[in-house]
Amino acid sequence: MNPVQKALWYVEHHSRKGISLEQVARASCVSPYHLARTFTEVFGLSLMRYVRLRRLSKAAKQLSDGASDILSLALDYGYGSHEAFSRAFKKEFGVTPESVRTLADHSLLPLMEPITMSETQLLKLNPPRVEMLPVMSFAGLVERYQSKSSAGIPNQWQRFSALLENMLPLIEQDAYGICFNFDEEQGEFDYMAGVPVHKNAEIPLGLIRFDLPPQKYAVFHYGGHISEIRSVIAAIWSEALSKSGYEPAEGPAFEKYGPEFDGQSGHGGFEIWVAIN
Structure with missing residues (x-):
C-alpha cells in the first residue's frame, strides 16, 4: 500500500476528528511535505482540503437525514462552535446547515465522496x-x-x-x-x-x-x-x-x-x- 492509499484510509477512519497533516503523514510513513506534495500531485487538491470536504460532506448527509442538534454535529466533526461550522459549511456549499436540514435534501450539494485508488492506475517508471x-x-x-x-x-x-x-x-x-x-x-x-x-x-x-x-x-x-x-x-x-x-x-x-x-x-x-x- 503506497502513502496515498494509507492517507485515504486514515482520513476515512478518522475524519470525524480534528486530524492534522502531521498525523496523516505519520500513519502514511512519510514526511508531511512528501505526503502533501504526493496527494496534491495525484488528485489535484490538497490533503487538508480533502479532509475538510469529506468532513462537511458527511455532516451534510446527516443534516438531510434530520440531525436534531447542529452544535453537537459541529463538535462531532471537529468544529469548536456552531458559528465556525456554519461559516465553513456555507463557504463550501453556498447554503446554511439549517436549510439543508429543513429541506431534508442534499442531492444538489457538491459533496466530496471517498476517493479510491489502486496501484494499477499508476505508470511504471524506471529507477531514477x-x-x-x-x-x-x-x-x-x-x-x-x-x-x-x-x-x-x-x-x-x-x-x-x-x-x-x-x-x-x-x-x-x-x-x-x-x-x-x-x-x-x-x-x-x-x-x-x-x-x-x-x-x-x-x-x-x-x-x-x-x-x-x-x-x-x-x-x-x-x-x-x-x-x-x-x-x-x-x-x-x-x-x-x-x-x-x-x-x-x-x-x-x-x-x-x-x-x-x-x-x-x-x-x-x-x-x-x-x-x-
Whole structure:
C-alpha cells in the first residue's frame, strides 16, 4: 500500500476528528511535505482540503437525514462552535446547515465522496539517476496555479516561446518548467517556464529571474508524450520516489526538456527532477 492509499484510509477512519497533516503523514510513513506534495500531485487538491470536504460532506448527509442538534454535529466533526461550522459549511456549499436540514435534501450539494485508488492506475517508471546541481539562474514567465486548475501551463509556454528571440544567444538549448513556493494547505504553486541564463545576465522586460540553489536531485526520464506528464508526476510522488529509497527535500522541482523534445508534436520525452535529501 503506497502513502496515498494509507492517507485515504486514515482520513476515512478518522475524519470525524480534528486530524492534522502531521498525523496523516505519520500513519502514511512519510514526511508531511512528501505526503502533501504526493496527494496534491495525484488528485489535484490538497490533503487538508480533502479532509475538510469529506468532513462537511458527511455532516451534510446527516443534516438531510434530520440531525436534531447542529452544535453537537459541529463538535462531532471537529468544529469548536456552531458559528465556525456554519461559516465553513456555507463557504463550501453556498447554503446554511439549517436549510439543508429543513429541506431534508442534499442531492444538489457538491459533496466530496471517498476517493479510491489502486496501484494499477499508476505508470511504471524506471529507477531514477541521482545528480547534484550547482547554483543555476533562470529567466522566464511565472504564474501561480492551483493543482486542480493548471491547464494554463501550455499557454504559458507558448507566450514564453514568443519572447525567446529576445534572449539569444542561450546558454543551452534545454528548457525548464520549475515548480516552487508550494502551499501545502491550499495546493498552490508558482510555475516558471524558463531557460538558464548567466548569473549577471540582463533579463528582458516582462521576464523574471529565478535562482535555483545547489541541490541533489532524483531524475526520472520518461520517453512518452508530454500529455502524460501529470500521470508521470503522480507516479513519481506516490510510488517511484519511495521505492527508490529517497526522501524529498523541501524545495523546487522541475521538468527538463532537452533538444530532442519537439514542442510542436509533444514527442521526444522529458525529465522530472525532484529535490532529495
